[in-house]
Structures are given as structure tokens and as C-alpha cells.
Amino acid sequence: MFLINCPWCGERDEEEFAYGGEAHIVRPKDPDALNDEEWADYLFMRKNTKGNYLERWNHAHGCRRWFNMQRNTATHEFGAVYKIGEKPPK
């Protein structure tokens, strides 16, 4: 079980968190400008990277805050934890 460093609460067990999938998926400003394929790309397509992945987590049974986290999906090494709206680490 992961030990996740909530940027608001500190380290907590994974069971307090809910997973939110890939981070930094931008909701199109003008959905009507997109054709079906482009819209489906926003809606359904995710990278599913093996390796470093930027993803969203929600401290669902804690402060209920959403945040971003970098996780290596192969080794489960954690990188930066940062707030929604902040830029991912280089």
C-alpha cells in the first residue's frame, strides 16, 4: 500500500485516497469546435505510460482535496506532489 504525501495533510496511507487518472487533461474551451474524434480524444484517451506518470489523486477520506502527483507506474517510486493548477516539475 502506498504512502502518499498529501500536500495539505502530509503522509497518509493509500486507503484514504481515491485515484483520479492522468493529470493535466485540459477540458476544451470550445467543445463545439472539435470534431467527434478530437472530442473522444479528450474524453477517453489516456497515455497509460509505463514509467513516470503525472496523475491526479483525491484525499477522499481526509481533506477531500484534489492534487497532482508524479508516480512511476512500473516501480511505484513517487516524485513531486503538487497542487492543482501548479505546473508539473520539469
Added chain:
Amino acid sequence: MSTSRNRLAEGGRIERTKTLAFTFNGRRYTGFEGDTLASALLANGVKALARSFKYHRPRGLYSAGVEEPNAVVQLENGARTRPNLQATEIELYDGLSAKSVNCWPSVEFDIGAINSLAARLLPAGFYYKTFMWPKSFWMTYEKVIRNAAGLGTAPKLPDPDTYDKMHEHADVLVVGGGPSGLAAALAAGRSGARVILADQEGELGGRMLSENETIDGKPAMQWVEDATRELTAMDDVRILTRTTAFGYYDQNYLGLLERRHINVARPLPHSSERLWRVRARQVVLATGAIERPLVFANNDRPGVMLAGALRSYVTRYGVSPGKKTVIFTNNDDAYRSALALDDAGISVAAVVDLRNDPDGPLVDAVRARDISVFDGWAITAVIGKMAVKAVEISELSADSENVSGPAKRIDCDVVGSSGGWNPVVHLHSQSGGKARFDETIQSFVPGPSVQKEQSAGACAGTFSLKDCLKSGHDVGKAAAKLAGFTPSRHKQPVADTVFEAPLQALWIVPSSNLDNRAKGFGAKHFVDIHSDVSVADIELAAREGYHSVEHVKRYTALGMGPDQGKTGNIPGMAVLGQALGQPIAEVGTTTFRPPFTPVTYGALAGRDIGEFSDPARKTAMHHWHEAAGALFEDVGQWKRPWYYPKPGETMQDALNRECLAARNAIGILDASTLGKIDIQGPDAAEFINRIYTNAWIKLGVGKCRYGLMLGEDAMVMDDGVTARLGDNHFHMTTTTGNAARVLGWLEEWLQTEWPELQVYCNSVTEYWSTMTICGPRAGDLMAEFTTDIDLDKEAFPFMSFREGTVGGIPARVFRISFTGELSYEINVPANMGLALWTALMNAGEKYGITPYGTETMHILRAEKGYIIVGQETDGTMTPLDLGMDWIVSKKKDFIGRRSLSRADCVREGRKQLVGLLTTNPAEVLPEGAQLVADLKPAPPMDMIGHVTSSYYSATLGRSIALAVVKDGRNRMGETIHAPMEDKTMDCEIVDPVFFDKEGSRIDG
């Protein structure tokens, strides 16, 4: 004791004054406190303990530890029975009762042994090859196989014991209480670190329990006791015995299973097992090593054991494994067993050493005692079926691949075999580390650490006691330092240096009566003695194209079963490597997965069972419903009244009565479980406008509106009524089961997509008790209860709300309806709910007020064609599919809007909500029934939809149903069919609104 014929006159860590009686396979025996079931059986001369998995060959005790492949037993009977335990791991207690799991009808006479004669019919992969056809026969095959394979019996009664869990943090967790682990725990503990030391045995000491060694100038067990005393005195050190670290998970999270019982048959005043969930800053693995057997012909006969186990039984348990022993080895360590047996007065007929000219102090000591050492020889046959009677030994050719001379017979009843030792790298591997093959010890050792763990002592491939102590001490200090502590200056414990010459690998020992390359060679050279996998099986798998060790494992069952190949895996990989012409390092290991040893489901579940498995949520009126005889339905975690049967009523009788009361008098429903979310902030209206499909900005204060919520994929997610309490204040309701999900959904959009909106959401579900009174007389009753709310239809119209008092209680009253009748949904503070409910029931009696439950609610709303999210919808229904275009705004954006125009959402042939009326009005369609347009005599038929809701409607005097049907709205008036096993029901597709289509009843 006279019955214990193999008990030595002295020695062993047993309490000879405490005799324990036990039964095994129905026979009575005695042993001593300190025995395991295995040592007690050995002391009683019980040789054959089990039948093997596949060939049902007789099998005896093989080891003295967790690696035991043969002595697998079912402990006790009834509710507390435990299957598949290793006799070597069961501490003996008075009254113990156990039986072999794998010997029907008996160990001595086994019907399954006929398999042994038919061994050629049971090669590798025989399950896959034999039981493939016809498919329907698998059920029969499976029964026979399960019985014959005898994998123990799960208890059939509820477990009467309790189990609990502890969550613990440690600076340093040390796994293993042998010399390395103790040295590590001492070094870490002395630094002031919080240390947990866990050992699977009842007593610390590890291998020292079975040896006669010296540490710091004193007997090793004296040193162990001193170390234990020092550790016990430290405030921040916790010692857990009978505790197995079975799993190593992410971020140094380990699962430990503590067995708090010895006598599993006796009730305990506390939990019987405890699951420790430990998060450690640093982990020291000191899990030791397991001896590796040599692979020779008939090496599975009862009496063939691991050489190290022989001296465990002598030294630790005071038991003689037999009368005359032959040791078969490729290393120096097994000579210790010869010496220990000789010290105890047990005849050692010979040491047979694969190596030429072995040399060193241990070898010299054996030679000095006139024990014959046959070097460059091997055991090439084992004679005896139910027990070893003799062995044949032969000199080996220079390449060790064949025998080079005539066989020589040595009578004996025990063979101790040693092919070296395998470090227990299981936890290191589970932590993500990749074990590396070490040529010197011919086994796998830990690779670079991935998590914050280090291995010490034998599990790191360091076997001498002196080096183990140093390794434990150094690693313990290093771990403490990494955890932020300053190690003390204590010296490391020391032991004497004993030189040991390297071992010599020979993975397949030749046989005296078969050519090494002859057909059939290796069929009785057992590699995995538990799963009955022989050299021939692995070679066959390799020939048939199974080259990956993971595939060979699944094809042959190598390394499966309760022992998980703790003795068989490495020889198996070596044999596979030879067959493929690859070095073992390239063959690699199979994946080590938790658990290291079996873990009971009870321990994993802990206290989270029965009423604790999931919280039950009850409304303020719950006890009233119980007293009224309600039956309850689970909706999410809520207990909701389902219906209220009166004495003598059937369910349908009760539903008919409840429905008619709501239509003709007054019905009352406890609606407290509806999700309620309080939404406030200057942007609240804008936010709700984006969430729901319809328009919200202009909703007046005091008004309510029904809203439909979609996912971004345009599929209906939730619905409910939301009221505007003030310019910046809304009260949203959600379906009972979806409340938490909807709140999470709102938060997700606010936090991640629209952080610029100033909106705050709060769950207020439990703040309010909600009851709905509905029916033509509801207004009369309401009028008796309020003076400050104008109930006039114009002043308080449908779809609006008022604040005031009801029965003197501050209340929010909503004029909304899920039945089509005049309805008041009254919300009062939760703790006033029961008072108001009771008052309404008393005053309503004269109007015939009738409480109704969820079932009647479902019927009443289905009569009106109202959907229930999760019943009419399943995550694939759009508002258009439901015929709810009227609620979808064309003028604004909302979540899911763009997806409504995706090609898939506008295509022909989508399933649409319709009503169904059965041709026979008395027939009620089963919910979930599949619908077809073209009825055929037998499947397959094209299914065009399914029934989502179906009831008998007392109001209409006939059955009604809702369904989703492909192009349903274009099929109005068509007759379709619901074919079932025994009959077919015909029905007509109709409008989903069955009752009061014009909505004339809403004002009473």
C-alpha cells in the same frame, strides 16, 4: 515415555516433565511440551505421513521448518479446523488432533497409488492434456481430482474465533530472530530507534535452536537469551514471536501475521490471530536460509530428509530420526549433521560426498570418528517403498554424469541429503529487488535494494555464524543510522571461524540401474516433492516448448502448493537450465509473491465482518419502522423500509394496500436517506447551471427544479430536485445511493476545472429528517400542522418550497412529488424527525394515513413513468434515450453536452425507454427479462432490450413494466416477447406513463 521409541535419553529444548497426548490419523500418541507435531511423530516412529499429490507415493517427514513439503495436515475438526498446515510448524499441545490431508483411504493403503503404476499416463501438463474434452465433463473430473489431490478441507461452520489488526510504525523492522536478526535488533535498538523484531517461531534463536555453537564465548542459546533480555528491557523495542512477515508491499509496508494461539481448538479470551500492518523507515531482512535437497533416484522415500533437519531433530527436540543414517552431500555443512548424530549415539553408516577429496576441519572431524566418507561417490538408488531400508552408492565418473563402478549397498533407515543452502530471498524479491545468481553458493542472493531494506546473514548468502553476526550487527547499525539515529559503540558479537570448502553443484544425480540418457530416466528423481514434479517432467516440458520458467511452473505445478516450492524451486530451475542449455542465472526465478506462508482469511478480514463489515445507516425513524413490522431493504449503506406487512398479508397484499392508500387517502414515506448537499457562494447558480442539463440561473428564490446530471460522456449519472433557498444558496438532493459520489463529482469540478468559481459544497444528508406525505388528503393533514405556511395552491404552488413550522418544529417544506399526487416533502432537524412522524401518524389516522416503503414508492413512480437512476439507467443511457429531451437545454453549455451529439449518441437503434403491458394483465414480467421481436423455438434470438422495472399496479388493476428497447419509440403498439425457461410472455410496447397522463392530481 515408552511409546516414544525414538526419543533420545537426553537433550533437546523440550520439557520432559510435561507430557502431551495427541492423536494423528486416529491413533493416540504422546509428546512433550516444546515438540512440534512433526518432532512428536518422529519420536513415535511414524514414518509415512502422507501420500503424494499426483502419484500417491508414500511420503514421510522431510524437513524441520516452513519448507516442509510432505507433512501437510488438517488440524482439528469442526468450526476451528485448519487445512493444509505443516506438521513442522504446529507446536504440540495437549489433546491435539490432526490427520494427513492427502491419503484417502489411509496412509498405508492408498487407492490413488494406482496412479504410481500409471505414472506414464500422468506426465507434465496431464491436466491440460487429459481433461480437455468434452467441456461439460470438467465438473466430473474436477471432483475426482480434488478428492484424490486432497488439498485439505475448508471449515464449513462459521469461525468462532476473533481476529484483529494492529497498525504500527517502526524505525527499523527486523524480520527473523536468528543470530543475524538479533545482532541487527541489538545494534538498532541500542541507538534508540523504535525496533520491531519479528520471528515466525515460538522462541527466538533461529538456526541456533538446532546447533551447538558458541557466541561471545558462551553457548549460543545463552547468548540468545541474554540478547532477548536486553531487547525486552528497551522501551522502544517490540518482540513479536510466532509472527511471520508474509508480505512486503510498497513504501516499506509489510504484513505480519501473529499467531496468538497454540491450541487452535480452544477458545481464547483474545483474538486468535493478529494482522500487523507495519510501515517501517528501514527494514532488515534476516530471514535465513533453507536447505536444498539433492536430486537422486527415489529421493522421496520416507526416511529421506534434509541433512540439516536431522540435526534439528536431535539437537532441538531430542529425537532420533532413525537408527542408522547415511549423509549425502556436496558441501561441508552436512558434516555437522554427521557429528551431531554421532554425538547423540546415532549410527552414521557413511557420509557420501559428491566432491573428490573434501578437506577441512568438519570433514576431518568426521573422518577422525571412523565414519566412512565416500568422496566422489553418490547415492544412486534408494531401496524400500514405505520406508528407506538401504541405499546403493556408486563411484562417479570424472564428469559426475554417470556411475563408474559397481554399486555398493548400505543398510540404513534415514538418509540426510544436502545440496547446499538457499537464502530466503522471498521478501527482498517481493520488495521489488531482483535476486541475482551466486555461483559460489549456487543459489540466488538479494540484488540491489529497491526499497529501504537490507539483507543480513544467511539470507544475504553469508552462511558462517561469525559472518552472520557481523553482517547483522553492521546492517542493524546502518539501518538505525539511515532512520536518523546515532549507533552506539557496542562491539559486534563474535563466534569462531570455521573453514568450509566450497560446494560442488550436481543437479541430477545418476542412477545405478538406469543409463543417464535412457528413456524413463529421471521419472523418480523428484525435484518438487510436494507437487510431485520430477526431472523427467521438467525435461518433457522443455521438449514441448515451455522455455520460460513461469510457463514451466504452470505446466508442471513446480513450486505450487502450500510450501510454494521452498525446497524444489532452485533444483527445478537448474534442471530446466540443463534441459535448455542455459545457465541458471538466465533461467531466472519465478516471481515471489506474498504470502511467504499461508495467511488465514480470518486474519485478513479481522474485525471487519458481520455487522462491522460495512456500517449500517439508519434514519431517525428507524425504530418506529421496526415496531411497525417493516421489512428493510439495503440502499447503499442505508436501511430503508421496504414494505410494512400486516399480520396475514402477503407482500403483494401489503403493496396493494400501501399503493391504494397513497392514491386514495394519504401515504407517508421516510425519505431521510435522500442525499442532500448544501451549496453556497456567489457563483452557486452558475455552477449548478453547468452541472445540470437544464437552466438554473433564473430560478427564483423559493422555487424548486428537477435536474438531470450527466457524465462528460453524456450518460445519465444522477437526478434530483434542487431548491433555491436564497440568491447564493441552494439545497440539492441526490439519489440515496449516489450522495457521496455526487458530492465528490461537484468537488472535482470545482477544484480541478473551475477553481475560479466561488462555491462551497457540504453534505447535509444527516442534518435533516425527511418525510413525504402524499395523496388527496395530504393537504388536509398538512393544514392541521402549520399556521405560518400558506398552503393555498397559488400561494404555495407545485415545485416550490417554504420555510416555516410544521407541528411546531422549524421545517423546510417542498411541494415536489414522486408519485403524481399532491405531496409535501417535510424536512425537519434530524432529532425532531421521530416526533413529527409520530404526530403525523396519530393525526392522520382519521384520513387513513398509511406508511409505505421503497417498493410502493417504486410502483407509484413507475405508474407515472418516472425513472430511477440505476434501474432504468445503467451508464449507457442518455437523456434522449430516456425520452427526456425536454430537460436538455439548447442554449447553454453543461457537462456532457458535446457528447450528446457524438455519432454514437445520435445513431439509430439505441435503446429507448418504453412502457410494456403484458397481454395477460395478471402476469408480471421478471425484471431483467430479455426482450425479442422475432421469437424462435430456441436461442439464439436477437435481443432488442430488457425489462428494467416491473410491478403489479393495484391502482390500474394489472401489471406494468418499464423497459429499454432498441428504437422503442418507433415501435409503439408492437407486440414483443420475453422468452423464459418455461414459458414466453407477450407484451405490447406502450407509452411509459401509465397513470394520470395529464397530471391532474398534483394539486390534490
